[in-house]
Amino acid sequence: MTDLAIQAHNLAKTFGKVRAVKSLNLEVPRSRIYGFLGPNGSGKTTAIRMLCGLLTPTAGDISVLGHSIPRDAEALRLKVGYMTQRFSLFGDLTVNENLQFMADIYTLERKLKRHRIGHAIERYGLGNLVGQRAGTLSGGQKQRLALAATTLHSPELLFLDEPTSAVDPENRRSFWEALFDLVDEGTTILVSTHYMDEAERCHALAILDKGSLVAEGSPEELQNRIDASIVTVESDQPRQVGKMLEQQTFVHSSAQVGNVLRVMVAIDEHQPEQAVRAVIESAGLSLKHCASARPGLEDVFVAATRARKSRA
């Protein structure tokens, strides 16, 4: 057995004329959280659905936990859990009834079923909610229930499609704590997200844009490898300065964060700070402070998706 949970080679999916995923190569190691980071429509969901055998790829090979997909999709069902983007449990059943249902669907034997459900209720803090209809739960509670239900059969591999889009930051935090617990027990998790703070928590990331993988690595690697420099600028006229900077050929982009402008400068500009300072001063605009900064994941994301645009 390899130490890879997922291998995909030249994976592609076309819907009519739309190429949702274009020749994707993936290697996801076991017992890790692997993230798909990308904007809406970047092919994250399509890729996940192909990996768990719900969609037939137009081209490419997939091997998940040693099973060739989609051929052996049925054999894979007992080993994986898939949490859909939308809450997909039954809103008109109670928390307990939903868990009972999932345990029966995975044909857990009676004693094991009671044990696992009891454990899940405790672990995901559902104790006070067991008798409540799932449809009346809050976003965070729903996600906890969904994760509890998806992990009842102790899957080796979890697919989570934007699991926390409707969850407040505090609940998101505890949700991720739960994910790390699962990884600690040996579970491999593939999670898609468009939140930077979530992406930062992953062991490894694939940045997807328009169906292609544009960057891959651990968040740190990606931040170190970025082919751009970041300069922060403080000014009394941030909007004008921003617009002026974006017209410069050596500036990739500028984004306002509160009072500060985050300016992405081309990597071949060897003195990014001075260059930025110079153009602002020569334009006669206000400049209070200007400094180099360490690139964040958002910068990596912008740089990666931008690079493809300029090439295209």
Place this chain on the structure above:
Amino acid sequence: MKSIQRIFAIVRKEVRQLRRDRLTFGMIVGIPVIQLLMFGYAINMDVRNLNAAVADLSGTSASRQVVMDMTATQIIKMVGQVDGADELELLMRQGKISVGIYIPPDFDRRLQQPERAAMQLLVDGSDTVVQSAAAQLALIAQQARTSPYDDRPPVMELRTYYNPERRSPVNTVPGLIGVILTMTMILFTAVAIVRERERGNLEMLITTPVKTPELMLAKILPYVFIGLLQVSLVLLLGHFLFDVPMRGALLDTYIVTLVFIITNLALGLVISTLVNTQFQAMQLAFFVLLPSILLSGFMFPFAGMPRPAQIIAEALPLTHFIRLIRGVILRGASLQELALELAILGGFIIVFMSIAILRFSKRLD
């Protein structure tokens, strides 16, 4: 064993959801009761009490006898006497009468002259049912010619079997079981799956180890019992409100109905694999329901339909069920005597289930 655990998990879930869905639960009981009352009392194919007026310009005892004979049939109800054909036509244009009886002044003399019509029946042809009723009336007029006082027996004696009083409900109620089941059962399974697709439950379910035949079976089972419940309700009400007889064995009635229920549930599953939304499912269900009502023999006699309509009717499960249920309830036929129709319904089940299982994909594409 594992299959059974999964099937029962889904059945239990369906029943729970059904119990909590008050509107659907109400419809299970409400639809049969309301339809039975509506159709039982309203669908009346025997034409009675058509408004009629007479212009009797002859005023002889013979003419009065003819009018009395016609009134006695109860097909027409006299609403007025007028003085001429013009007035009859006016009343008909105004929609006040459907039948006008014009008796000319020389009625008695005309009766003796076989080559001349003795009287005129004016009929509102905009309703075909009225037309056929008028044909009956014309026969009475014909008898008048031979001699109203003649006590020779009529040339032909009419005897009606199985429903001698010719009451509509007796014919309608057994067929109504079929219509109600067609209406509710197809929709139940079609919607049961499509709703889960709309709500996203299905995307979750197909990533679990549930097998397609298990899912299909589990979706059918709870509704079989609901169907049987509806049948019992209609039979009970039919018996107490409309005196519908039960000539065959009650067990046979339930066997026949059970087969028909499963046929419709399976058809619902087929529909669910063809559509994406509950709205589309409903449209398709009605696409089946309407021809079922019109062509199955429920409303119009099968024998009177043109050949193409008969062929279409044979492809509708309700046609076969109507033959079965009328056979069992009204004629007291045994299942052996109706084996062919029963086998055809069984064939429908196999075909529908196969299509549903083959078409239902545990994939999203």
